[in-house]
Amino acid sequence: MVSLPHPIQYQGSKRKLTSDILNFLPSKVERFIEPFAGTAAVSIAVAYNDISQNFWLNDLNKPLIELLELIVEKPEEIINAYADIWNTQNIDSISHYLEVREKFNHTNDPTLFLYLLARCVKGSVRYNSDGLFNQSPDKRRKGTQPNKMRKNIEGVSALLKGKCKFTYLDYREVLAEAKSSDFVYIDPPYQGVCGDKDSRYFSGINFDDFVLAIEQLNQRGVAFAISYDGKRGNKTFGIPLPKELRLKKLEIEVGRSSQATLLGREEITVESLYLSPNLLVEKSTGIESYINKAPKQLTHLKKHGKFSAVAR
């Protein structure tokens, strides 16, 4: 499998799932929309596979979208800025990280954000109740080397330059604009992961609003796929999406939990992918027989090199 460029470390990134997801997309789409773009991992793969050459990347996190825009449109500027920040790390790189973090919290400068994401624990974005970035540095690593970062940024820019619209709107504003000639990949933050007390909400997203927005996509005949919930061992994340949405649910095995393995437990992580009803109509009957197989079958088919032949 080709290794695609990925400059941004981000918990929740779908970079390891892109080849699975792409198996269920149409072979060509006029415009590819990601209302919850994060690192745009799926759009990068879509551009690489020439499924679309027109993208709308949206994420409520403004510095993240500004960072993506810099990477795509002004690669040299962000490459040099990153190298400057990275090279000023000295022996006391922890204090350096904390200084950069403080500066970022004052300025929201996307170039500082790239360094923080490269250097923080598990690339996992955490904010305190005042909205300030408060994730700690990973003490064992210094963050991606500037020359490696350069390659990743140049790779993404080569694939996406001049082809994207960048916005930092609420996802509903984006979905409201989607047309039947678009394809929308929807990857909201999972309920349960953010530890919100009210189970009807996940990271500020109301479940009923989300269902309503999806229902409206169905009514307008827009094709889409949603990465929504998942399972680790016996633990399930996310409230199931209502049957009335007529979505087809696929389960993709993404691996074993390393922590559980350390504790001597066999815990498999599974991510769900929901396909819109009209997307299923477009696909051949092969997809139906594929979906009906047990989730484990997916990994099995891939291991035996039969995966893409079934779905595409």
Ligand SMILES: C[S@@+](CC[C@H](N)C(=O)[O-])C[C@H]1O[C@@H](n2cnc3c(N)ncnc32)[C@H](O)[C@@H]1O
């Ligand atoms: C699971 S991540 C997406 C990861 C992405 N697919 C990738 O591969 O990197 C979910 C994203 O939704 C964004 N988000 C949260 N609430 C949002 C909202 N109301 N509207 C738009 N984006 C939102 C978060 O900032 C986060 O980047």
